[in-house]
Amino acid sequence: MIQEIFSISFLTGLLAATFRMSTPIILATLGEIIIERSGVLNLGIEGTMLFGAAIGFLVTLGTGNLWLGVTMAAIAGMVLSLLMILLAVYLGVSQHVAGLGITVFASGLSMFIYRIVVGSPTVPPTIKPFVPIPIPLLSQIPLIGPSFFNQHALTYLSWILIPVVSIFLFKTRSGLRLRTVGQNPFAADTVGVNVNLVRSLSLLVGGALFGIAGSFMTLAHQNMFLKDVIDGRGWVAIAMTIFGNWNPLSGALGSLLFGFLDAFQLRLQSMGMKLPFHVFLMLPYLITILALISVSRNATVPAGLLRPYRREEKGG
Amino acid sequence: MISMNLVKREPLPPWVKIIIPFSAIIVSLFIAAIPILIAGGNLWKAYGSLFFGALGNRFNLLETFVKASPLILTGLAVGFAFRSKFWNIGAEGQLYAGAIMATIVGVYGTGISGPLKIIIIILLAFIAGGFWAAIPAFLKTKLKVDDVVTTLLLNYVMLHLVGALLFGPLQQPGSSWPRSPQIAKDAFYPILIPNSRFHLGILISFIAVLVVWFINTKTLLGYQSKCVGVNIQAAKYGGIHTGKVILLTALISGGLAGLAGAGEVCAIQYNLIMDLSSGYGYTGVVIAMLGNLHPLGILLSAFFFSVIEVGSQTMSRMSGVPVYITGVIEGTSLMVMLVFLLFIEYRIKWSKS
Numbered sequence: 318m319i320q321e322i323f324s325i326s327f328l329t330g331l332l333a334a335t336f337r338m339s340t341p342i343i344l345a346t347l348g349e350i351i352i353e354r355s356g357v358l359n360l361g362i363e364g365t366m367l368f369g370a371a372i373g374f375l376v377t378l379g380t381g382n383l384w385l386g387v388t389m390a391a392i393a394g395m396v397l398s399l400l401m402i403l404l405a406v407y408l409g410v411s412q413h414v415a416g417l418g419i420t421v422f423a424s425g426l427s428m429f430i431y432r433i434v435v436g437s438p439t440v441p442p443t444i445k446p447f448v449p450i451p452i453p454l455l456s457q458i459p460l461i462g463p464s465f466f467n468q469h470a471l472t473y474l475s476w477i478l479i480p481v482v483s484i485f486l487f488k489t490r491s492g493l494r495l496r497t498v499g500q501n502p503f504a505a506d507t508v509g510v511n512v513n514l515v516r517s518l519s520l521l522v523g524g525a526l527f528g529i530a531g532s533f534m535t536l537a538h539q540n541m542f543l544k545d546v547i548d549g550r551g552w553v554a555i556a557m558t559i560f561g562n563w564n565p566l567s568g569a570l571g572s573l574l575f576g577f578l579d580a581f582q583l584r585l586q587s588m589g590m591k592l593p594f595h596v597f598l599m600l601p602y603l604i605t606i607l608a609l610i611s612v613s614r615n616a617t618v619p620a621g622l623l624r625p626y627r628r629e630e631k632g633g
Numbered sequence: 634m635i636s637m638n639l640v641k642r643e644p645l646p647p648w649v650k651i652i653i654p655f656s657a658i659i660v661s662l663f664i665a666a667i668p669i670l671i672a673g674g675n676l677w678k679a680y681g682s683l684f685f686g687a688l689g690n691r692f693n694l695l696e697t698f699v700k701a702s703p704l705i706l707t708g709l710a711v712g713f714a715f716r717s718k719f720w721n722i723g724a725e726g727q728l729y730a731g732a733i734m735a736t737i738v739g740v741y742g743t744g745i746s747g748p749l750k751i752i753i754i755i756l757l758a759f760i761a762g763g764f765w766a767a768i769p770a771f772l773k774t775k776l777k778v779d780d781v782v783t784t785l786l787l788n789y790v791m792l793h794l795v796g797a798l799l800f801g802p803l804q805q806p807g808s809s810w811p812r813s814p815q816i817a818k819d820a821f822y823p824i825l826i827p828n829s830r831f832h833l834g835i836l837i838s839f840i841a842v843l844v845v846w847f848i849n850t851k852t853l854l855g856y857q858s859k860c861v862g863v864n865i866q867a868a869k870y871g872g873i874h875t876g877k878v879i880l881l882t883a884l885i886s887g888g889l890a891g892l893a894g895a896g897e898v899c900a901i902q903y904n905l906i907m908d909l910s911s912g913y914g915y916t917g918v919v920i921a922m923l924g925n926l927h928p929l930g931i932l933l934s935a936f937f938f939s940v941i942e943v944g945s946q947t948m949s950r951m952s953g954v955p956v957y958i959t960g961v962i963e964g965t966s967l968m969v970m971l972v973f974l975l976f977i978e979y980r981i982k983w984s985k986s
Binding site for chain 1: 637638639668671672720722772776777778779781782783785786787788789790793794795796797800801915916918919922955957958959960961962963964965967968971972974975
């Protein structure tokens with residue numbers, strides 16, 4: 318067994334699976350970072366991802382078009398963001414509870430819609446999922462090639478988005494505005510930034526990313542929709558947001574760690590380990606908690622997080 | 634351009650606060666009617682069968698009590714924690730912690746017999762649930778780790794721990810299914826109403842309502858816990874040992890959820906399985922909020938959601954509306970409740986700018 322673990326083919330498979338399994342976490346973490354940087358905690362993430370997974374799957378099931386599925390999943394995520402915008406931004410109710418409400422609502426709705434469309438067949442319907450796209454030449458490199466340069470389109474997209482979100486947040490005027498809104502909404506308002514509009518736009522972009530992240534699970538990682546297809550990955554993304562100190566690059570690195578543990582667990586399962594595989598299923602979540610513990614004392618939470626903005630209640 | 638602002642309103646009479654959860658429920662039933670109609674269901678038939686299925690005869694009504702028991706306990710667990718702004722969204726995991734303990738005592742506690750066994754089960758389930766909630770509380774107070782995330786992630790750790798146990802040391806010998814052996818007969822919760830499943834756990838959950846109400850209103854811990862929730866800084870300056878209060882609050886909160894797990898093992902399943910809870914821990918959040926974190930309110934809203942969950946089974950059979958409508962109703966009523974609570978304090982002022 319040990320020999321098997323250190324073989325090249327095992328390592329290649331493990332690395333490839335690491336990048337694959339971290340994709341939804343990276344996408345969702347980037348979305349949550351954008352949202353939290355503007356001062357909103359979106360606990361609707363888990364339900365939104367499930368909704369994206371369901372809608373993406375059903376659209377693809379109906380049309381056979383994977384990219385249409387991804388697009389509709391993004392739109393579905395944005396629709397749920399509208400709820401958060403209404404509740405948490407414009408009405409300013411508790412972000413914790415509003416987000417949880419959206420997760421409960423969206424989880425129920427996802428399963429409801431799935432049942433309405435598909436019914437209850439004994440064998441769940443499947444779609445033809447995304448296949449990895451090898452990048453010419455680069456995918457020929459041993460070890461790195463097949464693992465790094467033979468991935469799903471959405472995985473490449475997630476990598477491109479890491480610097481894009483980073484540059485947007487830290488190098489552009491709009492990014493500065495967004496961060497100011499999250500740090501000190503009153504100051505932002507004073508210099509003429511529409512606080513609630515910025516927060517709403519952040520939620521829309523984030524919601525789209527959650528939807529896409531969810532659709533990755535049903536359109537690329539698997540080829541069917543199951544009730545527990547997201548399995549806490551939304552909450553993991555929230556943990557990675559904190560772990561990465563609200564920084565896209567560090568958040569993505571944390572996501573890779575989770576992806577690695579998730580991939581490791583899958584590999585060991587397929588090798589038929591004697592230990593109950595649930596021990597390994599537990600591991601990614603446990604390590605995520607440990608990772609959180611290691612950084613939490615030095616975390617610099619956006620100061621305006623969780624605070625609804627009401628102009629009349631300056632300093633309130 | 635017209636802009637919308639929220640301004641504080643004159644305090645409303647107290648009865649408004651009492652009727653808003655009911656109004657929230659009614660509004661959410663209207664909203665949930667939309668997906669039911671889209672699903673091609675007949676609204677009268679759907680809701681009719683829902684309420685008949687939950688309340689229509691003696692058997693259904695008692696079953697609704699059976700379902701209400703874990704919901705009351707997880708609702709109390711969440712409500713008690715939220716009061717101190719300890720964001721315990723981990724009642725699901727704490728429930729399983731209690732269930733594991735109940736199973737271990739129930740299966741292997743052969744040395745103890747009679748009512749003593751049930752008392753030990755109740756105590757250990759409470760402690761196990763409390764312990765599982767104390768971890769995130771400790772991490773929050775000592776290491777500033779966000780409690781929302783840890784309580785949520787610990788749910789998944791616990792769920793997979795249960796899986797590991799059920800495929801490992803707790804698996805029924807000779808079985809390939811993930812389930813434990815049956816607990817001993819004297820670990821079964823006694824049935825209190827003949828020819829039904831109305832069991833001891835239901836009585837326990839009602840007592841828990843009274844106990845939590847008592848802690849909230851008559852004890853120092855209840856007062857301090859509330860102070861920490863309202864303003865932790867002020868509580869600290871006022872000399873309250875906030876870390877200790879949060880830890881104690883977590884212990885009680887998780888303990889209540891642990892009792893729910895013991896009830897499901899000792900009165901419903903008689904063994905441990907992975908699907909022991911149908912998300913009671915998460916529904917507990919909705920119940921606590923809808924009950925305005927007040928024990929009596931939690932009791933009522935737990936009963937309401939029990940009606941929805943029990944009745945939706947009948948509704949699904951009679952009118953073909955998928956049972957997942959319960960999640961839609963739960964989520965909607967939570968959001969509507971939030972909006973209503975807001976408009977108790979604020980009103981909208983439109984102004985031209």
